[in-house]
Amino acid sequence: MFGAIGSGGMILLIVVALVVHKRGGGKLQPVKSHHVIYWGAALGLLAAGAGQALSQIGTVSTTISQSLNAQSGTVGPIGAGAVALILILIGFGTKPSMGKDLIVGVALPGALSTAGGLLAIPVTILASLLHGFGA
DSSP, X not given: OOOOOHHHXXXXXXXXXXXXXXXXXXXXXXXXXXGHHHHHHXXXXXXXXXXXXXXXXXXXXXHHHHHHHTTHHHHOOOOHHHHHHHHHHHHHHSOOOHHHXXXXXXXXXXXXXXXXXXXXXHHHHHHHHHHHHHO
């Protein structure tokens, strides 16, 4: 229908959609305020299969996990499931904000897949769909 897009092309499309949303958008508004987290999650999923320049996007969840685990001396061990659930609470339990939702959205797929179990199922399914569409 659209021809070959590729994961890099999908990433650029999402970034352009987010920039257009931030600037106010026109008649076509693919991103609504509360949808930024979903677009960020798609960006994080596609970054794993992108080229070297864009693959660093996917390491956001690793950085967040490392920073939380650095605090484990004060509160005790923090597992991967806790990091994923904390990101979900921050993303969906607070008022929509472009910056916060984008960071949480990009980090969420990596955190969910690292957590494993039931939390990894949506990431596995969505990654298959997005990579099939973007390829």
